[in-house]
Amino acid sequence: RLKKEKNAVILAHNYMTPDIFQLVGDFRGDSLQLAREAANVDADIIVQAGVHFMAETSKILAPEKTVLIPDTRAGCSLAASITGADVRLIKEKFPNYPVVTYVNCTAEVKAECHITCTSSNAAQVVEAIAAEWNTDTVILVPDQYLAKNVAAQTGIRVMTWPGACEVHEMFSADDVEQLREAHPGVVILAPPECPPDVLEAADFAGSTSALANYVAEESPNKVVLLTECSMSDNVASANPNVNFIRPCNLCPHMKRITLPKILDSLCEMKEEILVDPAIADRARLAVERMVNLKH
Numbered sequence: 001r002l003k004k005e006k007n008a009v010i011l012a013h014n015y016m017t018p019d020i021f022q023l024v025g026d027f028r029g030d031s032l033q034l035a036r037e038a039a040n041v042d043a044d045i046i047v048q049a050g051v052h053f054m055a056e057t058s059k060i061l062a063p064e065k066t067v068l069i070p071d072t073r074a075g076c077s078l079a080a081s082i083t084g085a086d087v088r089l090i091k092e093k094f095p096n097y098p099v100v101t102y103v104n105c106t107a108e109v110k111a112e113c114h115i116t117c118t119s120s121n122a123a124q125v126v127e128a129i130a131a132e133w134n135t136d137t138v139i140l141v142p143d144q145y146l147a148k149n150v151a152a153q154t155g156i157r158v159m160t161w162p163g164a165c166e167v168h169e170m171f172s173a174d175d176v177e178q179l180r181e182a183h184p185g186v187v188i189l190a191p192p193e194c195p196p197d198v199l200e201a202a203d204f205a206g207s208t209s210a211l212a213n214y215v216a217e218e219s220p221n222k223v224v225l226l227t228e229c230s231m232s233d234n235v236a237s238a239n240p241n242v243n244f245i246r247p248c249n250l251c252p253h254m255k256r257i258t259l260p261k262i263l264d265s266l267c268e269m270k271e272e273i274l275v276d277p278a279i280a281d282r283a284r285l286a287v288e289r290m291v292n293l294k295h
Contacts, residue, residue: 002266008045010262011038011058014208015228015254016049018237024262025049028234030208031057032103032118035287038062047265048273051253053079055273056107060280061287067273070261074253076104078193081163082142084108090139090161097159098129099139101286102146104165107275110283113141116290119192120207122146123153128293130156145169149192149199167249168193171226175247176201179224183245187220191227198226215239228254 003009003026011034012025021028027037031054038046038058046067048055053076055069087109090099101113102122110116117125117140126138138156140147142163151158171194179186189211190202199205204214211225212235222243225232229248236244264270275283 002263006045006266007043008047008266009037009041009043010047010049011054013050013054013254014212014231014234015251016234016257017230017255018233019259020049020257020262021230021234022237024259030118030120033209034058035061035103038065038067045266045269047262049257049262050074051076051079051257052273053104053106056275057103057110057287059273059275060107060110060283063275063277063280066269068265068269069271069273070258070265071256072271074256076253077166078102078104078143078163079106079109082109082161084112086161087112087141090141094139094159096133097135097137097139098133099141100125100129101141102143103287105142107279107283109141110286111279112282113286114289115293116286118207118290119146120210121290121293122150122192125290125293126150126156126158127154143193145195146192148196149205152196165193167228167251168226169195170249171195171198173197173201175226179245179247183222183224186222186224186245187218188224188226189214190225194226202226211235212238215242230254 009026010024012021012028035057039061048069051074055067059067098114103116130138139159141161144160147158147160188202189204190198215235224245228251232246232248
């Protein structure tokens with residue numbers, strides 16, 4: 001009722017609990033999918049059921065809309081690992097190398113980088129920017145594991161930053177081995193934010209949307225998603241014939257967003273996300289460069 005009264009939509013990230021993801025989310029997906037919806041949807045108010053950098057990205061791509069986040073403490077270990085000042089220093093030290101940033105970062109970091117990427121297109125972005133700059137070296141921040149996995153995939157020299165997602169860095173190749181021993185025939189899926197040895201040991205690696213599509217299309221008998229717990233819950237509900245083994249890790253930041261907080265956010269119009277227009281313009285350019293790339 002409130003959504004209708006206020007012309008509001010709720011963007012529900014894959015890591016939201018099922019009550020949010022399945023019941024009140026108007027758009028569901030990964031952070032960039034949601035931001036694109038934010039830019040295109042005919043709504044005055046956007047409630048971001050996700051973490052702070054996602055709300056910033058929505059505001060960057062939809063500056064005329066009111067963007068709310070139900071809890072400002074919903075942060076991200078990866079986004080917190082690097083600042084705009086860090087990127088400026090990197091560019092001073094390595095002026096001949098392009099700087100790519102994973103979209104899981106603050107608006108200030110996006111504004112300082114040449115182009116953004118997602119986990120699904122990181123390799124293509126790195127290859128394209130390397131060709132554009134005529135260089136064999138690209139800097140990819142802030143996720144060290146995504147950067148290492150892109151380097152292995154492309155053969156391009158990728159310089160890294162020591163950031164990581166606290167959910168995904170906890171998985172190890174030993175975990176994969178133990179899962180295979182305990183559950184013979186299980187199919188193990190992992191996102192590229194996991195350490196490289198995990199991806200080598202897994203059966204398939206891809207973005208959150210790619211993992212969900214794999215389960216829907218391949219319909220494996222038994223499957224493990226090496227990611228955030230609620231992702232498994234949401235994919236499982238869409239694929240009732242698949243048996244999910246669940247050695248997942250909780251994201252404490254995502255779990256700050258709850259259904260009651262979303263209701264309060266709509267009732268009281270809080271907490272509004274604001275981005276300095278000058279920073280937003282430069283950050284938008286970095287995102288648009290990625291969107292406009294010819295792969």
